[in-house]
Amino acid sequence: MRKSYFAVSTLFFAVFSGTYAMAASNPDLEALQTEIRQMKQAYEKRISELENKLAKLTVAKTETTEMAQAAPDGGAGKKIHGNEFNPSIGVILNGKYSGFSSDSSNIAGFGVGEEGERGREGLGLDESALNFAGSIDDKFYGGLTVAVVREAGEDKVELEEAYVQTLSGAGLPQGLSVKAGRAFWTFGYLNEHHTHADDFADRPLPYRAFLNKAFNDDGLEVSYVLPTDLYTEVGGGVFRGDDFPLGNATGDGGGAWSAFARLGGDIGENKSWRLGAYLLSGESDGGRSSNEDAVTFIGDSDLYAADLRFTWAPTGNAREREVIVQGEYFRRNEDGSYEDTDAGTGAVAFDDSASGWYAQAVYKFLPQWRIGVRYSLLEAAGAPAGLAGSALDAEGHDPEATAVMLDWTNSEFSRVRLQYNHEELSRGQNDDQIMLQYIMSLGAHGAHTY
Amino acid sequence: MKSLLVATLIAGLALLAPVPASASAQVSVFACEPEWASLAEEIGGEMVETFAATNARQDPHYIRARPSLVAKMRKADLVVCSGGGLEAGWLPQLFQKAGNAKAQPGGNGYLMAADVVPVLEKSAALDRSMGDVHPEGNPHVHLNPHNILLVAKELSSRLKALDPANTAYYQKRYEEFSRHWQQAIGRWENQAAGLKGKGIITHHKAWSYLINWLGLNLVNTLEPKPGIPPSTRHLEDLLQQVRKVPVLAIVRTPYAPGEASEWLSEKSGVPAVVLPYTVGGEAGITDLFLLFERTLGRLRETADAQR
Numbered sequence: 001m002r003k004s005y006f007a008v009s010t011l012f013f014a015v016f017s018g019t020y021a022m023a024a025s026n027p028d029l030e031a032l033q034t035e036i037r038q039m040k041q042a043y044e045k046r047i048s049e050l051e052n053k054l055a056k057l058t059v060a061k062t063e064t065t066e067m068a069q070a071a072p073d074g075g076a077g078k079k080i081h082g083n084e085f086n087p088s089i090g091v092i093l094n095g096k097y098s099g100f101s102s103d104s105s106n107i108a109g110f111g112v113g114e115e116g117e118r119g120r121e122g123l124g125l126d127e128s129a130l131n132f133a134g135s136i137d138d139k140f141y142g143g144l145t146v147a148v149v150r151e152a153g154e155d156k157v158e159l160e161e162a163y164v165q166t167l168s169g170a171g172l173p174q175g176l177s178v179k180a181g182r183a184f185w186t187f188g189y190l191n192e193h194h195t196h197a198d199d200f201a202d203r204p205l206p207y208r209a210f211l212n213k214a215f216n217d218d219g220l221e222v223s224y225v226l227p228t229d230l231y232t233e234v235g236g237g238v239f240r241g242d243d244f245p246l247g248n249a250t251g252d253g254g255g256a257w258s259a260f261a262r263l264g265g266d267i268g269e270n271k272s273w274r275l276g277a278y279l280l281s282g283e284s285d286g287g288r289s290s291n292e293d294a295v296t297f298i299g300d301s302d303l304y305a306a307d308l309r310f311t312w313a314p315t316g317n318a319r320e321r322e323v324i325v326q327g328e329y330f331r332r333n334e335d336g337s338y339e340d341t342d343a344g345t346g347a348v349a350f351d352d353s354a355s356g357w358y359a360q361a362v363y364k365f366l367p368q369w370r371i372g373v374r375y376s377l378l379e380a381a382g383a384p385a386g387l388a389g390s391a392l393d394a395e396g397h398d399p400e401a402t403a404v405m406l407d408w409t410n411s412e413f414s415r416v417r418l419q420y421n422h423e424e425l426s427r428g429q430n431d432d433q434i435m436l437q438y439i440m441s442l443g444a445h446g447a448h449t450y
Numbered sequence: 451m452k453s454l455l456v457a458t459l460i461a462g463l464a465l466l467a468p469v470p471a472s473a474s475a476q477v478s479v480f481a482c483e484p485e486w487a488s489l490a491e492e493i494g495g496e497m498v499e500t501f502a503a504t505n506a507r508q509d510p511h512y513i514r515a516r517p518s519l520v521a522k523m524r525k526a527d528l529v530v531c532s533g534g535g536l537e538a539g540w541l542p543q544l545f546q547k548a549g550n551a552k553a554q555p556g557g558n559g560y561l562m563a564a565d566v567v568p569v570l571e572k573s574a575a576l577d578r579s580m581g582d583v584h585p586e587g588n589p590h591v592h593l594n595p596h597n598i599l600l601v602a603k604e605l606s607s608r609l610k611a612l613d614p615a616n617t618a619y620y621q622k623r624y625e626e627f628s629r630h631w632q633q634a635i636g637r638w639e640n641q642a643a644g645l646k647g648k649g650i651i652t653h654h655k656a657w658s659y660l661i662n663w664l665g666l667n668l669v670n671t672l673e674p675k676p677g678i679p680p681s682t683r684h685l686e687d688l689l690q691q692v693r694k695v696p697v698l699a700i701v702r703t704p705y706a707p708g709e710a711s712e713w714l715s716e717k718s719g720v721p722a723v724v725l726p727y728t729v730g731g732e733a734g735i736t737d738l739f740l741l742f743e744r745t746l747g748r749l750r751e752t753a754d755a756q757r
Binding site: 138141165166167168169170171172174175176177224225226227228229230231232233262263264265266269272273274311315316317318319320367368410411412449450 | 504505507508509511512513514515516517518520521524525539543545546547548549550551552553554556581677678679705707
């Protein structure tokens with residue numbers, strides 16, 4: 001290509017310069033020569049530019065061919081496009097049979113929210129959940145979980161989670177991530193996990209009394225993983241303050257905050273641990289109602305928690321056998337007023353603290369079989385004189401519960417569980433419970449969190 | 451309680467201080483499996499600091515996203531894994547938790563072996579009734595030595611991109627490794643010629659690439675379906691099958707439970723063999739060369755004993 005261009009233009013110039021050379025005077029000739037030289041230079045420049053472009057195109061073409069060869073099925077077959085970027089979808093199917101020996105199930109000394117109550121007796125569905133999650137773009141990840149629950153004889157749709165979270169490509173400092181929306185926030189161990197991932201068929205007493213099963217308010221949380229060999233994470237959040245254990249639905253929002261710190265590591269190749277401390281603080285100006293709206297608390301709540309989880313598996317291979325020991329401790333300070341309309345107490349000033357803990361051990365003795373035992377205990381605050389005889393008067397009784405479970409896991413996606421509970425939630429109450437539960441997950445591969 | 455929170459916070463912050471200065475001079479490699487840690491050492495030499503998230507006695511499908519792994523991921527410059535869904539249960543969790551901008555999908559710091567080698571057993575129609583199958587194909591890619599070479603090439607170019615100052619060093623090490631490895635492949639393929647067409651039973655489909663490379667014949671797997679433990683009924687069926695078809699060995703990884711293969715071996719007389727599967731899978735298997743030497747050696751011994 002270059003050669004032919006050059007030959008033609010040289011010939012052209014030669015003919016031109018020759019003709020003019022004979023006719024024109026010297027100054028004219030010089031001017032003309034200069035002009036021709038300039039033209040020639042301009043042409044050569046353009047030619048080399050074109051050549052460069054061509055060379056680049058050729059390289060690019062070779063690269064694409066190589067790539068196409070490397071991925072033989074890429075674009076070869078006809079495909080209908082449009083659903084490649086759908087988020088991962090998971091469906092949780094969950095049902096249980098429960099039998100209880102006692103009619104009453106009030107937790108003495110505590111105002112308990114609807115989801116913290118004992119489950120329904122007989123056959124029934126538990127939470128059926130639908131979740132979607134996926135990367136939104138290079139910077140954000142998003143998720144949505146919708147649960148359908150049976151409450152007060154009706155199937156209700158609950159928006160459990162709707163959050164966005166920064167990905168590592170978001171340009172934030174290394175180790176920092178931000179999550180916003182509604183989510184099961186970082187607080188203790190179980191709170192972050194969906195109930196279908198729990199090791200028992202029901203949540204332990206402290207979760208029922210202090211968190212109404214789980215804290216999933218609207219808000220924003222920041223977490224930072226430190227660049228240390230020992231896993232160290234610190235973080236905190238601000239929340240609207242609507243969800244139990246807060247409750248200022250009529251307030252202006254932004255009424256609650258949290259802080260947390262976690263440490264964790266391995267001991268040898270087969271043991272690992274994680275320890276955490278948490279604080280959730282907020283106001284319940286609009287009133288936190290519980291016990292089917294009979295009990296209302298107005299005031300400030302500070303909830304502290306500490307959790308420890310320890311796992312052991314021979315050679316670190318959790319697939320075959322594993323022991324998991326886990327415990328959490330909660331303490332709640334409340335300053336405000338309580339009212340129990342059923343007992344007709346009127347608003348009674350209250351400034352005291354209550355606490356509770358649970359500890360559990362689960363042993364996977366065969367790849368598909370696990371047994372577990374759990375003990376939970378609550379210590380209610382001493383009821384002021386004005387609340388004597390109300391739901392908030394524990395009469396010196398510490399509610400306690402013991403659970404034993406056996407479960408069979410066919411694959412990562414299906415599990416059947418038998419559980420026995422013995423609960424003494426108020427003075428003189430004895431409740432023997434039996435539960436048979438199935439939990440199946442359909443769709444997206446579940447991740448194994450620690 | 452407040453004091454506990456404060457104490458934990460202080461403990462956390464105190465740990466911030468001793469960040470080793472020497473680590474910054476090296477490329478920190480987070481390998482999901484020991485084979486990739488070993489390969490990173492072959493190519494990276496002294497310029498890389500490798501960490502293997504799992505060992506040969508752990509099933510890489512079932513790893514918990516442990517706090518210690520998050521801490522390691524947080525500091526990694528390059529993540530090298532099998533990919534193809536093998537780590538789907540825990541790797542995404544680590545990425546999300548660690549917030550590591552250096553090693554993110556699509557970048558130089560993220561290398562999945564299954565993305566750079568020809569993947570076997572890609573299935574068009576998938577259903578979970580088929581077990582824990584990977585839609586991306588079989589992810590146990592490292593047991594074909596030709597794949598190791600492909601990953602080594604990609605790994606060397608990633609190291610050069612991440613640490614351009616040592617480009618020549620990585621190139622030299624890659625060329626050396628590549629030369630030795632190709633010689634070894636030639637040797638191994640000669641040695642293994644007699645194994646061609648032999649029947650083999652494996653616990654899980656973790657051996658497909660080895661079988662494919664050596665031209666072995668996979669008679670069946672002990673797992674009725676991938677990820678589903680062997681059932682009595684399936685083992686009885688296998689026993690009938692083994693009595694009809696000649697089988698060289700019942701092969702399993704060091705992390706697989708032995709009961710099913712030992713039972714079948716005892717009933718059928720076919721030897722049950724634990725192959726190292728990866729680096730560290732047996733005492734003395736300290737690199738990839740030894741891994742293949744021992745694997746082939748063991749298979750040939752088994753074949754010789756049956757002659």
